[in-house]
Amino acid sequence: MVSGVPNINELYVVFFSATVFFVFLSGFIIYFIILYQKRQIQHRTESEAVQANFRQEFLKARLEMQEQTFAHVSRELHDNVNQVLSFVKLNLAMISNVDSEQRLKINENRELIAQVITDLRDLSKSLSFEHITKQGLVKTIETEVNKLNKSGIIEASLSVEGDIYPLGEQSELVLFRILQEALNNAIKHSGATHLQIGLQYGAEMFNLTVGDDGVGFLPNSLDNSTGSGLINIENRAAVIGAVATVNSSPGNGCNVNVTLNLLQQRIYIDGNHPDRVS
Numbered sequence: 001m002v003s004g005v006p007n008i009n010e011l012y013v014v015f016f017s018a019t020v021f022f023v024f025l026s027g028f029i030i031y032f033i034i035l036y037q038k039r040q041i042q043h044r045t046e047s048e049a050v051q052a053n054f055r056q057e058f059l060k061a062r063l064e065m066q067e068q069t070f071a072h073v074s075r076e077l078h079d080n081v082n083q084v085l086s087f088v089k090l091n092l093a094m095i096s097n098v099d100s101e102q103r104l105k106i107n108e109n110r111e112l113i114a115q116v117i118t119d120l121r122d123l124s125k126s127l128s129f130e131h132i133t134k135q136g137l138v139k140t141i142e143t144e145v146n147k148l149n150k151s152g153i154i155e156a157s158l159s160v161e162g163d164i165y166p167l168g169e170q171s172e173l174v175l176f177r178i179l180q181e182a183l184n185n186a187i188k189h190s191g192a193t194h195l196q197i198g199l200q201y202g203a204e205m206f207n208l209t210v211g212d213d214g215v216g217f218l219p220n221s222l223d224n225s226t227g228s229g230l231i232n233i234e235n236r237a238a239v240i241g242a243v244a245t246v247n248s249s250p251g252n253g254c255n256v257n258v259t260l261n262l263l264q265q266r267i268y269i270d271g272n273h274p275d276r277v278s
Contacts (some may be wrong), residue, residue, distance in 0.1 A: 014211055073124075081120055089113045095102060101121025137165055137172040141179060141197060148195070154187060155194045162201030165262065171240045175208055175258065178236050178244065182210040182256045185229040208258040216252045233258075 092110050122143075132140050141158060148156040167175070179197070186192050192214035200207040219230065225250050237244035237258050248254035 056156075058275070075257045085113050085117050087115070107196055132176055134171045137167065137175060138199065140176055141199070142181070144179070145197065148183070156183075156194060156197065157195070158197045160174075160201070161198045164199075164201055167206060167262075171242075171260065174236050174240050175242075175260075178233050178256075178258055179208065179210060181229050181233050181236070186210070186212040186214060186254065193251065202264050204261065206260040206262065208260075209255065211253060211255040213253045216254055218248045218250065219246055219248060256260070 002113065089110050092106050092113070095106055127239050135143070138160060145156045145158045148154055166172070183195065186195055192212035194213050196209075196211045198207070198209040198211075200209075233246070234244045234258060240260065241256050242260040243258065244258045246254065246256050
């Protein structure tokens with residue numbers, strides 16, 4: 001061998017060593033990239049979980065405040081306003097020394113006050129958490145349908161499919177509030193003449209549907225004020241782990257569907273499952 005010139009074996013050794021080094025370096029780089037991606041995914045997942053938890057807690061707090069407000073208004077209507085109106089009605093009945101025409105007017109006013117008392121009593125019950133949970137979802141909705149039909153504002157019908165079972169106080173309360181929001185939207189904006197409410201009780205799934213024959217709309221075209229009712233429906237459904245979908249198009253009315261998967265039901269991100277809002 002010529003001095004200073006590497007032989008073939010030495011070249012093989014150098015080449016092999018360089019190959020091993022680059023393979024090792026490539027493997028290290030790939031491992032580092034995979035580890036970095038995993039950490040990014042884990043960080044993103046944790047961040048999304050924190051945000052979801054915050055949204056759940058925010059919605060829960062807001063619903064608690066709303067229910068407290070409803071409860072306060074309900075008590076005020078029942079304990080104060082109704083009592084005052086009852087007192088006025090009683091005073092009218094005690095008026096004497098009037099002619100027949102005046103007596104007729106007094107009786108008409110007493111009948112109007114009696115109707116207002118009945119309407120306020122129904123309103124108080126629809127706002128009361130205790131009354132809703134005591135009656136149960138189906139009975140409460142039947143009362144609401146009867147009240148709508150008696151008012152003459154809109155014609156409403158209710159259909160119930162499957163064997164009725166309790167969904168939990170909180171779930172039934174939230175579902176009834178969703179129904180109230182859907183009814184309010186239909187009465188105020190749809191121009192509908194008929195509402196169809198459906199309750200479907202399945203072994204693993206519960207569905208609430210509210211459909212109207214109104215003018216319909218494009219969901220993406222609603223502004224903040226008009227679309228707030230639909231947002232409220234979606235937010236309320238999220239609190240009990242349900243999914244709310246709104247289907248509508250111009251001339252085809254609107255259909256609100258709330259699906260509650262009883263096997264996957266999740267109220268709070270940490271797994272707590274209380275039956276009461278507050």
